[in-house]
Amino acid sequence: MIDVFHTALSFTSWHTATTEWSPGRVEFFLDGSSIGVSTAAIPDTPMHYMLQTESCLPACPDPAASGHLYADWVAIWKKD
Numbered sequence: 001m002i003d004v005f006h007t008a009l010s011f012t013s014w015h016t017a018t019t020e021w022s023p024g025r026v027e028f029f030l031d032g033s034s035i036g037v038s039t040a041a042i043p044d045t046p047m048h049y050m051l052q053t054e055s056c057l058p059a060c061p062d063p064a065a066s067g068h069l070y071a072d073w074v075a076i077w078k079k080d
Contacts, residue, residue, distance in 0.1 A: 005036030014072065021047055049076055 007030055009015065018029040026038045053069045 003036060003038045003040070007035050049074070 005028055009030060015031050016029075018032075020027045020029070021042075023044065024039060024042055026042055027034055028036050028038075051069070051071060051074070053067070
């Protein structure tokens with residue numbers, strides 16, 4: 001099962017995306033507001049960080065469509 005979370009925000013300007021992983025849940029934030037929580041199939045070992053964009057979920061867009069991902073900075077914190 002794949003969780004999908006939608007937002008009404010436009011992606012034509014900068015945003016802050018945050019992922020908080022803890023035992024049994026992963027919560028996703030956009031500009032400080034929660035857009036969804038996953039509680040199914042959450043790993044119980046540390047995850048690896050990957051920047052990825054999707055263009056085919058659930059179906060591919062027009063082949064002429066294009067886009068770009070610009071990352072200003074990436075940071076990772078570990079809570080003890």
